[in-house]
Amino acid sequence: MHPGLEHYLILSALIFSFGVYGMLTRRNLVAMLLCVELVLNAAALNFVAFHRFLFEGDPAGTVFPILIIAVAAAEAAVALAIVIALFRHRRNLDVRAADTLRG
Amino acid sequence: MTGSWFLDHLWLVPLLPFLGALLIALVLRPLTSPRVCSGAAIAAVSGSAVVGWGAAFAYFAHHTGETLVPWQTLWLAFTPSFAGNVGVIADDLSMLLVMVVTGVSLLVHIYSTGYLHGEGGYSRYFASLNLFTCSMLGLVLSVSILQIYVFWELVGVSSFLLIGYYWDKPSAVAACKKAFIVTRFADLGFLLGVLVLSAYAGGLDFAHLADPATIARLEGVTLLGTSALTLAAVLIYMGAAGKSAMFPLHIWLPDAMEGPTPVSALIHAATMVVAGVYLVARLFPIFSATPEGMTVVMVVGTFTSLFAAVIAVTQFDIKRVLAFSTLSQLGYMMLALGVARMESPLGYTASLFHLATHACFKALLFLGAGSVIHAVHTNDIREMGGLRRKMPITHATFLIACLAIAGVPGFSGFFSKDEILAAALHGGHPVVFSVALLVAGLTAFYMFRIYFMTFTGEPRDHHKFDHAHESPPSMWVPLAILAVPSVLLGFVPFGSFVYRGEVEHAGIDFAIAIPATLAGLAGIGLSALLYGRKSGAPAKVAASLGFVYRAIAAKFYFDEIYLFVTHRIIFRFVSAPLAWFDRRIVDGAMDLSAQASRLGGAYLRRMASGRLQTSLLLVSGGAGLLMLFLILAGQPLFIALSVAGYVAIAATVGRQIVLLLLGRTEPLKRITRD
Numbered sequence: 001m002h003p004g005l006e007h008y009l010i011l012s013a014l015i016f017s018f019g020v021y022g023m024l025t026r027r028n029l030v031a032m033l034l035c036v037e038l039v040l041n042a043a044a045l046n047f048v049a050f051h052r053f054l055f056e057g058d059p060a061g062t063v064f065p066i067l068i069i070a071v072a073a074a075e076a077a078v079a080l081a082i083v084i085a086l087f088r089h090r091r092n093l094d095v096r097a098a099d100t101l102r103g
Numbered sequence: 104m105t106g107s108w109f110l111d112h113l114w115l116v117p118l119l120p121f122l123g124a125l126l127i128a129l130v131l132r133p134l135t136s137p138r139v140c141s142g143a144a145i146a147a148v149s150g151s152a153v154v155g156w157g158a159a160f161a162y163f164a165h166h167t168g169e170t171l172v173p174w175q176t177l178w179l180a181f182t183p184s185f186a187g188n189v190g191v192i193a194d195d196l197s198m199l200l201v202m203v204v205t206g207v208s209l210l211v212h213i214y215s216t217g218y219l220h221g222e223g224g225y226s227r228y229f230a231s232l233n234l235f236t237c238s239m240l241g242l243v244l245s246v247s248i249l250q251i252y253v254f255w256e257l258v259g260v261s262s263f264l265l266i267g268y269y270w271d272k273p274s275a276v277a278a279c280k281k282a283f284i285v286t287r288f289a290d291l292g293f294l295l296g297v298l299v300l301s302a303y304a305g306g307l308d309f310a311h312l313a314d315p316a317t318i319a320r321l322e323g324v325t326l327l328g329t330s331a332l333t334l335a336a337v338l339i340y341m342g343a344a345g346k347s348a349m350f351p352l353h354i355w356l357p358d359a360m361e362g363p364t365p366v367s368a369l370i371h372a373a374t375m376v377v378a379g380v381y382l383v384a385r386l387f388p389i390f391s392a393t394p395e396g397m398t399v400v401m402v403v404g405t406f407t408s409l410f411a412a413v414i415a416v417t418q419f420d421i422k423r424v425l426a427f428s429t430l431s432q433l434g435y436m437m438l439a440l441g442v443a444r445m446e447s448p449l450g451y452t453a454s455l456f457h458l459a460t461h462a463c464f465k466a467l468l469f470l471g472a473g474s475v476i477h478a479v480h481t482n483d484i485r486e487m488g489g490l491r492r493k494m495p496i497t498h499a500t501f502l503i504a505c506l507a508i509a510g511v512p513g514f515s516g517f518f519s520k521d522e523i524l525a526a527a528l529h530g531g532h533p534v535v536f537s538v539a540l541l542v543a544g545l546t547a548f549y550m551f552r553i554y555f556m557t558f559t560g561e562p563r564d565h566h567k568f569d570h571a572h573e574s575p576p577s578m579w580v581p582l583a584i585l586a587v588p589s590v591l592l593g594f595v596p597f598g599s600f601v602y603r604g605e606v607e608h609a610g611i612d613f614a615i616a617i618p619a620t621l622a623g624l625a626g627i628g629l630s631a632l633l634y635g636r637k638s639g640a641p642a643k644v645a646a647s648l649g650f651v652y653r654a655i656a657a658k659f660y661f662d663e664i665y666l667f668v669t670h671r672i673i674f675r676f677v678s679a680p681l682a683w684f685d686r687r688i689v690d691g692a693m694d695l696s697a698q699a700s701r702l703g704g705a706y707l708r709r710m711a712s713g714r715l716q717t718s719l720l721l722v723s724g725g726a727g728l729l730m731l732f733l734i735l736a737g738q739p740l741f742i743a744l745s746v747a748g749y750v751a752i753a754a755t756v757g758r759q760i761v762l763l764l765l766g767r768t769e770p771l772k773r774i775t776r777d
Contacts, residue, residue: 020723024716032715095715102713 008049016042029086029093033079037072044068106165109157113173113191116155116201117240120208123147124233132226140226144233145212151240152205159198163600170194170310175246187249187307195601196384199455200243203462204374208236210581211369214470217577218365218477228268228363235261239374243381247307248297251382255293255346258378259286262370266362278361285355289345296338300389303331313388322392329395336389336396339382340403347379347433350407354661356430360422364473367422372429372469373462380436380458384451387603391445401441405535408434410659412545416552417645417656420482421472424553425465428508431542432461438539439523442530448604450530453522456597460515463592464507467585468550471501474578475557478571479564484553489562493571498558500582505554507589509547510623517620518593524615540622547626555634687763695759702755 015038022035044065051061087093124147127140162171175190191197212232219225238257245251260283267279301307303324304317311317324331343349348356359371370376383390383400390396411430418424436454443450474497479487491498507514510521520543527536562568573579633641645652654660710721735741 024720024723098715099713102711 005049005053008045008053012042012045012049015039015045027094027096029083029095032095033076033083036075036079040068040072040075107158107161109154110161110166110171110173110193112154113158113193113244116151116158116191116205117237117244119147119151119154119237120233120240121237124230124237127226127230127233132230137225141212141216141229144229145209145216147233148205148209148212148236151236152209155201155205155240158193159202162193162198163195166193167195167600168602172246172310179249185301185305185307188247189250190246191244192246192309193244196381196455197243199459199601200377200381201240203377203459204236204239204243207369207373207462207466207585208232208239210584211365211466211470214368214473214578214581215363215365217575218473219363220575224268228265231261231264231268232366232369235265235370235375239378242378246309248301248309248312248386249307251385252290252293252297255290255342255378255382258346258375259283259290262286262359262375265366265370266359268363268366269361272361275361278355278358282355282359285352286345289352290342292338292340293342293345296335296340296342299326299331299338300335303335309385312386315388318388318392321389330393332389333393333395336386336393337399339386340390340396340400343379343382344403345379346382347376347437348407348430349379349403349434349437350410351661353407353411353430354665357423357426357658360420360426364422364469364476367426368466368469368473371426372465376429376433377436377458377462380433380440380454383437383440384455387440387443387448387451388445390440391443397441397444399441401438401532401535404434404437404439404441405538406434407431408438408542409538409545410434412542412549413655414658415549416545417652419485421475421484421487421553421557422469422482424484424549425468425472428468428546428550429465431546432457432465432508435520435523435539435542436461438535439526442527442532442535443603444530445604447526447530448602449522450526451603452598452601453519453526455601456522457516457519459597460507460519460589460592463585464504464514464516464589467500467504467582467589468508470578470582470585471497471504474574474582475501477574477578479567480570481564481567484556486564486567487557487562488560488564489558489568490571491558493568494558494573496573496579497582500579500586501558502554503586503589505550508550509627510543510619511627512616512620513590513593515589515591515593517616517623518597521612521616521619522598524619525612528615540618543619544622544626547623548630549626551627551630552634555630559635691763695756695763699755699759702759 019035019038019042022038023032026032026035047061047064047068051058055061083093086098090097123144126147127143131140131143171193172190173193175188178187178189180186212229215228215232219228222228235258238254238261242251242254242258245254263279263283266282267275269275297307300312303321303326304312306312306317318332321332322330326334341352345352356371356376360367362370390400408431411427411434415424415427415431418427436457439450439454439457441450443454474494475487475490476482478490478494478497481487503514507516510517520539524536524539524543527539633644657663710717732741
């Protein structure tokens with residue numbers, strides 16, 4: 001049996017949910033960044049799945065995943081720089097400790 | 104172009120004292136000596152006087168009877184057809200007042216250099232005096248009722264400053280506040296009158312207001328059950344009565360004597376207090392068209408003239424006697440205006456004639472009294488006496504002024520009073536005529552009472568008498584100058600210069616002149632009998648009158664009545680509820696909104712924990728709500744959510760209102776960030 005569109009969507013939703021769950025629960029900043037990558041890739045998978053099954057030939061379905069990969073790379077570079085700066089500053093990466101913006 | 108440099112540059116007349124006041128207050132007072140300040144003030148007023156008198160002579164020589172507007176400009180255009188101009192007007196009325204104001208003001212400036220020599224605040228005094236002169240000149244030269252209102256208030260402010268010159272004396276502070284509040288209260292009526300009049304007449308310029316067509320149109324309009332013209336006239340008269348201290352708004356003028364005596368001479372005898380007379384005269388065509396309004400003017404004027412004359416008889420403070428005398432004479436001018444009509448305008452001329460002569464002899468009386476006070480350092484005539492020998496020039500000029508105000512034939516007051524009496528009798532008001540005649544007698548009596556008590560007989564207080572001396576030339580020269588018009592002004596054929604409508608015959612009518620002269624002489628004679636020699640007669644007369652005398656001496660208890668009305672009635676039943684309303688409702692509403700925001704903020708700030716993941720959860724929750732909004736817009740669930748939001752807001756406000764009513768709200772100032 002070949003996998004259909006719904007299988008890809010279910011997989012994508014699962015990856016997205018894992019990503020969001022991880023973002024909300026993991027205390028380590030690097031782990032949170034990994035979860036962000038999961039969320040982004042879930043979205044990219046959606047694009048590819050829709051392109052393959054419903055809009056074959058439409059360039060948007062291929063351009064957007066590539067764009068997402070590029071954005072993810074840029075985001076990773078910036079976020080890792082922040083992570084390193086934070087680590088140098090505080091000597092740990094627990095996000096609960098970084099609450100300088102408390103109201 | 105009017106063919107005269109002075110008339111063309113009439114705008115310099117109010118401008119020069121204004122620049123003088125600015126220069127003294129901002130530059131000369133901090134940087135130079137008081138002498139430079141007074142010199143600059145005198146120079147400014149002299150310039151103003153030269154231009155003013157030059158313009159007046161040019162006007163009366165070539166333009167009598169015309170109304171010229173040498174300069175005006177649009178100031179406030181409410182609508183294109185309803186605009187207020189500022190400018191300078193040249194007609195008989197304004198030119199007369201310019202001569203009086205600049206002349207008396209210049210003499211008072213010179214006199215003040217002697218009177219206030221060496222006192223603190225000397226430069227401030229001259230700056231205020233210049234400001235006053237500017238305001239008064241701006242007032243008399245106004246081309247629109249809006250301009251007159253502005254300068255009217257400026258005059259009030261500068262009068263306030265000058266009455267309160269001795270600001271370290273509590274009585275002077277109270278007096279200046281009293282003068283300001285009472286006249287301000289009257290100006291409320293003036294403002295309403297201006298609004299009514301200009302709204303129905305459709306313009307603010309005097310040229311438009313005094314136009315017979317405008318008045319004819321106004322006569323048909325009714326407002327609040329009376330004619331709009333009458334209503335406007337009575338309201339404007341309220342403002343005039345406040346400035347001219349007509350009964351029952353007279354209470355501020357006697358207290359205003361707390362100011363320096365030259366100020367009393369300038370403001371409270373010759374210029375500011377005649378602003379009311381000027382205003383009625385300026386709007387004479389309007390007042391003339393409303394017999395009811397004119398009756399109010401006449402009755403109030405007649406009553407004030409008698410009322411004040413009776414009080415003046417019992418006072419012992421020399422300046423207060425003169426103040427009540429001023430009230431009485433202002434009543435005279437008002438009653439003369441009140442009996443005049445466009446058809447029989449003798450009273451108009453008579454009133455302004457008396458205004459001019461009164462300005463001379465009353466300023467002279469005040470300056471003479473100032474000279475006496477300067478010499479003996481007291482206001483109380485019971486501590487004076489015999490000063491004739493010590494102060495010959497002051498004595499001679501004071502006597503001339505007394506003779507003038509008493510209406511002795513040959514002196515200026517005789518001619519102007521005679522004209523007022525003639526106007527009253529010919530206008531068909533025998534009661535007014537008899538009261539005016541009685542007042543003439545009373546005037547002569549109380550003026551010679553202070554004359555005899557001050558200058559003749561034996562000195563009552565030898566210590567003060569021994570220190571008395573004639574005043575310096577800067578003080579007696581203005582006295583001597585003022586004495587000249589006090590005698591001679593009566594011989595000016597006034598009726599051919601200042602008039603409205605047809606000029607009437609204004610010669611001496613012996614049927615009037617003889618009783619008037621007799622009344623004056625009787626007053627002088629009675630005064631000489633009672634006060635000419637040392638005797639116990641005045642005390643006996645006072646004792647035999649008992650309660651009546653005490654009531655008159657206490658000014659008919661009017662100050663007490665006003666105090667009772669303000670403190671016991673207005674403060675308690677009007678001000679206290681208003682204060683409660685202000686504190687509880689107005690401030691309460693402010694507290695309510697502040698505390699509602701604060702409460703909301705306190706709840707909201709718990710969400711801003713600074714934790715990355717809490718924020719993330721809220722963002723996700725927000726996105727979820729947004730999705731709900733997109734899916735459910737218009738659905739019952741969404742409406743229920745919105746209603747719940749409003750209920751929450753209403754509940755917060757309601758809670759605060761309950762706290763407010765229980766008096767448990769926190770004042771705004773206690774809200775601090777913790």
